[in-house]
Amino acid sequence: MTRIFALLLGFFSLTAPAIAQGIDYERLDQRLTQLSREDDMVGLAVAVIEGGEITFARGYGVTAEGEGPVTRDTVFRWASLSKGVATSLVTKLAMEGRFSLSDTLSSFKTSLRLPGGGEQTATLEDLMAHKVGVVSNAYDTMLEDGADPAEIRRRLGTLKVVCPIRECHSYQNVAFDALSEIVEQTTGLTYAAAAEIILFRPLRMSTASTGRAALMSSASWAKPYTARRGTALPIQQTVKEPYYRVPAAGGVNGSILDLAQFARAQMGLAPDILTPDTLTVLHTPRVYTPREQSRLRNQFESRMQDSRYALGWRVYKYDITGNRVVGHRGAVEGYRSLMLFDPELDTGVVALWNSSARRPVGIELEVMDMAYGLPPHDWMKIDGGSAGAAN
Known part of the structure; x- marks a missing residue:
């Protein structure tokens, strides 16, 4: 354990960390409102954790065409963010x-x-x-x-x-x-019960669950949408079962508030449940990921570098600041998800949306740029640019 801790300490200390600058929530809300009105969007939920507190949690758009608005309690599929739950x-x-x-x-x-x-x-x-x-x-x-x-x-x-x-x-x-x-x-428990008893309930994640039936029985849940062939306009799909049958890889559901709670735990803010030693093991990089680095270079220029994989989590160097950030993204048919945070600043962002739109991937950079006091940039491609590379 001492060796792993030393590795992580050295990894996160290659450069001096940036100082948190504060997030402009009015601007963020304006940007997310604009994003939610794009043709390839249906519903969106975003939460921000700043200095360890959930300081922003809002829904945009609708759960489905003709249905109610997305709220911070609306349940989405988490897709591959489920891997961080499993690990x-x-x-x-x-x-x-x-x-x-x-x-x-x-x-x-x-x-x-x-x-x-x-x-x-x-x-x-x-x-x-x-x-x-x-x-x-x-x-x-x-x-x-x-x-x-x-x-x-x-x-x-x-x-x-x-x-x-x-x-x-x-x-x-x-x-x-x-x-x-x-x-x-x-x-001796089902995977769903183990996740509920060992993680979800202690972390007070009131809507988190595994399985298709659990998603569809939620009081408010977002229906899946994918793009029509040859156009960005989304069309509603049925909730597909296959990746629910590999629950450790892609079977978790939950609201944006629950995802924010889970992010706080990954920052070390629930030490009685996920101890500092546990997080050290989880977030210590094990392997360089050149394909991810190439994808990031094409989509985000040089903003995130030195892409590595830990245990169910990706770890990057945030360009210019030198800070290390931890996160992951997920995608199953009709749903997308992301999490990115700086564990030294206890600051980060989570997002869930019910379409195959690519633009929301830029949310993580726009929020972290604000946190680091970097100049605004249209990472969401909503100011007249292209929609960006695939998630």
Whole structure:
């Protein structure tokens, strides 16, 4: 643990951190109002945490055409932000002595098989950092076509390796969800119940849940929309089931207030639930992610650099300021999500929206630029620019 803490301390101390400058909430509200009126938008919810407090939480647009407005209690899918929930849950269990993150995957009774018997070498930590050596998003299409996730995990062993275990980052969904099997075996609970009892309830996340039925039974929930072919105009879809069947990878729902509460916990503001040592383990970078860095360069110029992956979280250097920021983004059909925060300043932003629009990805930079006192920039591409690169 001492070694991991030293690594993280050095990683976050490469340059002196910037001083928080304060967020212009009037400007932010104006920008988000303008964004919500774009043709590719339906509903949007955004919250800001500044100095450890939730200082802004608002909804924009509607839950569906002809239906009610999005509020700060409206429930959305969190998509791949679910991975941070899973790794927080697993790391918390590890810190309690249930198992070790250095245990090999073969020491657990999961359905996951890796090429050449790699499950006997790869560790739980490797899985959470996407370093298991199979092609990115392996067999996601099979999942989307209705195949059983456990059967898909068994078939992963027939693939060729793209790199030796621990030597490259290859993002996974079906393989990653072996975490849900480990949680269930360790706790004797369903994954949904474990998440509720160990994280959601203690963090007072009143709308957070897993599963399709839980989303659709919420008092206010946003319906999914995707772009019509050949146009940015969105069309309503049904809520798709496949990624709910890999709950550790993409199965969580919740409101923007609950997502903000979860962000505060990641900042260390719920130390009785996620201890400082737990967060050190979660946020220590394990691997450089060149594909993510290339995507960021194309979309955000040089604003975020040195892209690395920790355990269910991405870690970046925020250009100019030198600060390190932590976050993740998510996307499933009809929904998008994001979180980005500076753990030294206890300041960050979360956003949820129910369309395939790309513009809202720029929210995270516009808010963090304000926090660091940087000049305004149209990262959301709503002042006459293009919509930007894919999420």
